[in-house]
Amino acid sequence: MDNHKLLELFEERDGQFVSGEAISQELHVSRTAVWKQIRKLELLGYQFEASRKLGYKLVYKPDRLSEEELAERNKARSFGRSVTLLDEVDSTQEIARALAEEDAPEGTLVIAEQQVKGRGRMGREWVSPSGKGIWMSMVLRPQVPIHFAPQLTLVTAVALCRSLTRVTGLQIGIKWPNDLQINGKKISGILLESAAEDERLRYVIAGIGISANLETGDYPEEMLAKATSLRIQSGTVYDRTAIIADFMEEWEQLYWLYQREGFEKIAALWEALSVSLHRPAVLITPQGVVEGVPVGLHSSGAIIVEQSDGTRAVVFSADMGEPSA
Amino acid sequence: MDNHKLLELFEERDGQFVSGEAISQELHVSRTAVWKQIRKLELLGYQFEASRKLGYKLVYKPDRLSEEELAERNKARSFGRSVTLLDEVDSTQEIARALAEEDAPEGTLVIAEQQVKGRGRMGREWVSPSGKGIWMSMVLRPQVPIHFAPQLTLVTAVALCRSLTRVTGLQIGIKWPNDLQINGKKISGILLESAAEDERLRYVIAGIGISANLETGDYPEEMLAKATSLRIQSGTVYDRTAIIADFMEEWEQLYWLYQREGFEKIAALWEALSVSLHRPAVLITPQGVVEGVPVGLHSSGAIIVEQSDGTRAVVFSADMGEPSA
Incomplete structure (x- = not known):
């Protein structure tokens, strides 16, 4: 029995209780097999309400990729x-x-x-x-x-x-x-x-x-x-x-x-x-701190920073933050 | 016993035979130990001449790094x-x-x-x-x-x-x-x-x-x-x-x-x-063939090739060979 069939069955019953007996008959498996499969699904994040009289109800279905x-x-x-x-x-x-x-x-x-x-x-x-x-x-x-x-x-x-x-x-x-x-x-x-x-x-x-x-x-x-x-x-x-x-x-x-x-x-x-251009920034690079206004991308993928003295720095790798004051 | 002492001993005797008895006495080990060590050195590429009467003579010493x-x-x-x-x-x-x-x-x-x-x-x-x-x-x-x-x-x-x-x-x-x-x-x-x-x-x-x-x-x-x-x-x-x-x-x-x-x-x-500059060359690149004269290095480490039409190509990766005729 795979997850898929059991989950389909619960989805058909849409939030209602399904008895172990009914699952067992519909999927042609033993009631022990049903119980084991419920446990497996619980480990994957599914949540069931269990009642001795009424059986199982699927109450939470985790978002899972397939x-x-x-x-x-x-x-x-x-x-x-x-x-x-x-x-x-x-x-x-x-x-x-x-x-x-x-x-x-x-x-x-x-x-x-x-x-x-x-x-x-x-x-x-x-x-x-x-x-x-x-x-x-x-x-x-x-x-x-x-x-x-x-x-x-x-x-x-x-x-x-x-x-x-x-x-x-x-x-x-x-x-x-x-x-x-x-x-x-x-x-x-x-x-x-x-x-x-x-x-x-x-x-x-x-x-x-x-x-x-x-x-x-x-x-x-x-x-x-x-x-x-x-x-x-x-x-x-x-x-x-x-x-x-x-x-x-x-x-x-x-x-x-x-x-x-x-x-x-x-x-x-x-x-x-980009939200990094044309606003003053502080760039902490392995070689030191660069302060200025990032104005564009360099063809290498680096960023071009215009510094207060008018010179431009090309920064390859840095942590970029805002000036502190 | 390590290789080192045994090899030193052979080097002292400089191409002469040394008896197993003498080695055993000088290095304070059994004759069986001497024999085992000789075998080990042979596996590392050393060659010995062995004589029942005279003992061992080192005839070839491989170049080994240390x-x-x-x-x-x-x-x-x-x-x-x-x-x-x-x-x-x-x-x-x-x-x-x-x-x-x-x-x-x-x-x-x-x-x-x-x-x-x-x-x-x-x-x-x-x-x-x-x-x-x-x-x-x-x-x-x-x-x-x-x-x-x-x-x-x-x-x-x-x-x-x-x-x-x-x-x-x-x-x-x-x-x-x-x-x-x-x-x-x-x-x-x-x-x-x-x-x-x-x-x-x-x-x-x-x-x-x-x-x-x-x-x-x-x-x-x-x-x-x-x-x-x-x-x-x-x-x-x-x-x-x-x-x-x-x-x-x-x-x-x-x-x-x-x-x-x-x-x-x-x-x-x-x-x-370099032997690659200023001589006609054929460069086979992943993008195609470039023919011309390599004239210098680009700042990226690529090579600059002057083609017959006067344009310059920057080649990052290629197999470089000579023109076929």
């Missing part, structure tokens, strides 16, 4: 066509990297309902509770030399921002280089890991976390000033499959646009969506 | 200060990468007497027989953004070319981007593998193969037109420890020069040592 449903709704040609969906992992990046080393094709996607050791940029912690967010990593095999890798980060950020804006109707901006924000709070992070041999990119693993349906209680108190979710912002619970499917299509299109025509059009889209 | 000797002769501050020396490995790159993932510090060096699956650029086979070449990989943790990684390949090529020229007195040139040649034949290959997180290089593994003391018989017949060794070119058997020690020092100096002052000085050195 490979079949995603395959059906994803219209992209290669992005997300091969999906590995896992319940709980240390990090989807590690699994995608292992797949890439085993020659997994471009577009291979790893999604986890929950990450135990999810990481953001520079090894920072990333909250990724079960069934509420979208935690995924994809194998890319871009035909560009290594020094264009930072541009791929921006391609990914632009695609995700456009897609999420379309699906949710929320006003989402990109903070350089690749955080998505609503009202100054982070709703999504992107991390690209590259493996190269000399100037040739062997593969890139794009890790994407989207705080879709997280609630305020999912965050440590001190994070709520800086982090939020689509649900907290709009009060809506989102269909995660719809978000993934739309993003796959948008991302694939921009990725091919980028490979065909170069970075220029992507840079223009990025600048239009 | 961590202690290298530590003593290497004057670099961090490059090669931590050395893992192995008899036989699949590839030193893999071992160095595993060490890097375990936070091995910059300069950590892996050397193998023999590589079973040595690889050159683009997965090509690389001849690396036991005890005759220098097959090594080093962990680098450069504080530069990812798009400067190709410059590191050139830093490494310049350092190796300068060091080998000094140690051997041979005339060695650099073929773009990073092969070393004598009389148009390859004597050394360099392969840099990078691991990056967004624009930040996590580490780089620099793999270097030097065909030091290989003889013509070590190469498949068909390779001799393109490959050679320092020994074949000069008739001299080189002290591999001296080559490694000198290179460590030169490489470290140029690496720090590069990190401190940027690529300009390295580019000038590279251009001076």
Whole structure:
């Protein structure tokens, strides 16, 4: 007996009690098998009310992704066509990297309902509770030399921002280089890991976390000033499959646009969506602090900052914040 | 009993027979222990003449590297200060990468007497027989953004070319981007593998193969037109420890020069040592064939090729050959 049939039966009865006897007869299995299957579903987050007289009633159905449903709704040609969906992992990046080393094709996607050791940029912690967010990593095999890798980060950020804006109707901006924000709070992070041999990119693993349906209680108190979710912002619970499917299509299109025509059009889209330009900022770089007004993207994917003395600095890597006074 | 004492004893007797009895007395071990140790040394490539009456005579001593000797002769501050020396490995790159993932510090060096699956650029086979070449990989943790990684390949090529020229007195040139040649034949290959997180290089593994003391018989017949060794070119058997020690020092100096002052000085050195400039060439790139005269290095580490119509192409990755007619 699989989950599917039992769940279908409960859905047909729509919130009513179903006796173990009836399930057993309808699905042609023993009552012990029914009991075992209910236990399994409970471990996956389903909740039942049990009554000795009346049987079982499904009272809570967790939002769970399904490979079949995603395959059906994803219209992209290669992005997300091969999906590995896992319940709980240390990090989807590690699994995608292992797949890439085993020659997994471009577009291979790893999604986890929950990450135990999810990481953001520079090894920072990333909250990724079960069934509420979208935690995924994809194998890319871009035909560009290594020094264009930072541009791929921006391609990914632009695609995700456009897609999420379309699906949710929320006003989402990109903070350089690749955080998505609503009202100054982070709703999504992107991390690209590259493996190269000399100037040739062997593969890139794009890790994407989207705080879709997280609630305020999912965050440590001190994070709520800086982090939020689509649900907290709009009060809506989102269909995660719809978000993934739309993003796959948008991302694939921009990725091919980028490979065909170069970075220029992507840079223009990025600048239009950015919340980091034309406002004073402080950039903490490995080489020191740069203060000034970010005015645009450099062709390398770096940001150009106009400093108070009129000179321009090109910043490749930094933590960007607001001036303190 | 360790190898060291037994070998010292044979060296004192300088090519003379030493009886098992004498060895046993001098080293305070049983004659069985002496016999076992002789067998072990034979497995490492040492050859003995054995006589029931006279005992043993050391007739061939293989060239073997020693961590202690290298530590003593290497004057670099961090490059090669931590050395893992192995008899036989699949590839030193893999071992160095595993060490890097375990936070091995910059300069950590892996050397193998023999590589079973040595690889050159683009997965090509690389001849690396036991005890005759220098097959090594080093962990680098450069504080530069990812798009400067190709410059590191050139830093490494310049350092190796300068060091080998000094140690051997041979005339060695650099073929773009990073092969070393004598009389148009390859004597050394360099392969840099990078691991990056967004624009930040996590580490780089620099793999270097030097065909030091290989003889013509070590190469498949068909390779001799393109490959050679320092020994074949000069008739001299080189002290591999001296080559490694000198290179460590030169490489470290140029690496720090590069990190401190940027690529300009390295580019000038590279251009001076290059055999690829100012002669017509055909470059087979992933995007197609470029024909023309390479005229200099681009700041990214790419090569600038002047084409017959006067336009200049910037080539990031290619196989460079001579025009066919």
